[in-house]
Amino acid sequence: xxxxxxxxxxxxxxxxxxxxxxxxxxxxxxxxxxxxxxxxxxxxxxxxxxxxxxxxxxxxxxxxxxxxxxxxxxxxxxxxxxxxxxxxxxxxxxxxxxxxxxxxxxxxxxxxxxxxx
Amino acid sequence: xxxxxxxxxxxxxxxxxxxxxxxxxxxxxxxxxxxxxxxxxxxxxxxxxxxxxxxxxxxxxxxxxxxxxxxxxxxxxxxxxxxxxxxxxxxxxxxxxxxxxxxxxxxxxxxxx
Numbered sequence: 001x002x003x004x005x006x007x008x009x010x011x012x013x014x015x016x017x018x019x020x021x022x023x024x025x026x027x028x029x030x031x032x033x034x035x036x037x038x039x040x041x042x043x044x045x046x047x048x049x050x051x052x053x054x055x056x057x058x059x060x061x062x063x064x065x066x067x068x069x070x071x072x073x074x075x076x077x078x079x080x081x082x083x084x085x086x087x088x089x090x091x092x093x094x095x096x097x098x099x100x101x102x103x104x105x106x107x108x109x110x111x112x113x114x115x116x117x
Numbered sequence: 118x119x120x121x122x123x124x125x126x127x128x129x130x131x132x133x134x135x136x137x138x139x140x141x142x143x144x145x146x147x148x149x150x151x152x153x154x155x156x157x158x159x160x161x162x163x164x165x166x167x168x169x170x171x172x173x174x175x176x177x178x179x180x181x182x183x184x185x186x187x188x189x190x191x192x193x194x195x196x197x198x199x200x201x202x203x204x205x206x207x208x209x210x211x212x213x214x215x216x217x218x219x220x221x222x223x224x225x226x227x228x229x230x
Contacts (some may be wrong), residue, residue, distance in 0.1 A: 033217060042121075042204050042220030043161065056217065091160060106218065108160035 002026065004109035006092050012115045013082045021077045021112045025094030032075050033106060034067055035091040043091055049075060082116045089113050120144060121221035123205050129227045134195045138224045140188040140205030149208040150181050152190050154201045155223065161204055164190075195228045202226070 005024045013019050025032050031050055035043035036059075045059040051072035060067070064083075069075040079086055093106040123140045130136050142150075150167035165172065167179040167188055178191040188205055205221040 035218075035220075040125075040222070042206075042222050043218070044220070045217040048217055059217070105163050108162070110160050 004092055004094050004107050006090075006109040006112050008112060009110065010113045010115075012117065014117055015084060016081050017116075018078065018080045019082055019114065021079075021090050021114070023075045023077070023092030023094075023109060025073065025075070025092070026096075026107055027073075029094035029096050029107075031095040031097060031106075032069060033093045033095075034075070034077050035093065036061075037089040037091055037111070039088070046077070046090075079114075082114075084116050087114055087116045119221070120219050121205055121207055123203075123221035123224050125222055125224060127225040127227055129229060130195055131229055132195060132197060134228075135191065135193050136195055136226065137192075138190045138203055138205075138226075140190075140221055142186050142188070142205075142207045142219075144207070144209060145186060147186075147207040147209055150188050151206040151208075151218070152177075152179055152188075153204040153206050153220070155204055156201045161220075164203070192226075195226075197228050197230065200226055200228045 007022045011019055033048050034046040036046055037043040047060055047067045048056040049069040052069050064080045066078045089111040091111045092109045095106045121142050128136055152164040153161040154164045155161045165174050165179050167181045169181050171180045176193045180189045202223040202225045204223045206218050208218055
């Protein structure tokens with residue numbers, strides 16, 4: 001079946017530009033996570049949704065980062081006034097369980113590679 | 118100090134070799150433990166969960182030592198296709214999002230013919 005999809009796969013932005021990254025989770029998955037992976041690093045947690053509710057946004061690095069999941073399915077991560085340090089791969093993951101973890105698998109999308117010039 | 122620490126490698130081994138990766142975690146409240154595999158320019162994929170009793174899946178064996186806060190992965194009879202980055206992952210299991218995963222930086226493995 002269809003897995004997690006993300007678009008665009010690649011994005012080049014000029015410093016100061018706003019960008020929007022989309023995640024389509026596996027149909028019916030309750031939990032959705034966003035992670036940021038810098039070059040040579042492991043993914044780092046950004047934010048978590050249970051259906052349409054954003055239950056944790058403690059990992060968002062600044063108020064320039066904003067995420068939403070208005071209908072409990074597709075999610076968008078928006079970065080305003082992009083900076084060079086925002087260059088990274090942004091990974092989306094979904095899980096069918098409400099906790100999203102404690103031993104259960106998260107299914108990752110292919111990521112969006114963002115390069116800010 | 119990083120919450121999850123791994124030797125970044127790279128580990129360069131010949132086909133057929135046995136290789137072991139180690140990982141330590143700092144939060145004693147960690148509840149769940151995993152090894153993920155990430156191929157170059159691809160997303161992470163779950164390799165296996167790690168249990169206190171240890172678990173084995175074919176050529177792969179994972180061990181957890183809660184007292185030492187230490188996780189290991191052993192790969193026997195390495196194949197060329199095992200070349201990837203192996204990510205050690207823990208889950209704290211509390212808070213608003215019980216499921217967010219905490220990743221190490223990853224250990225790069227390169228298996229040579």
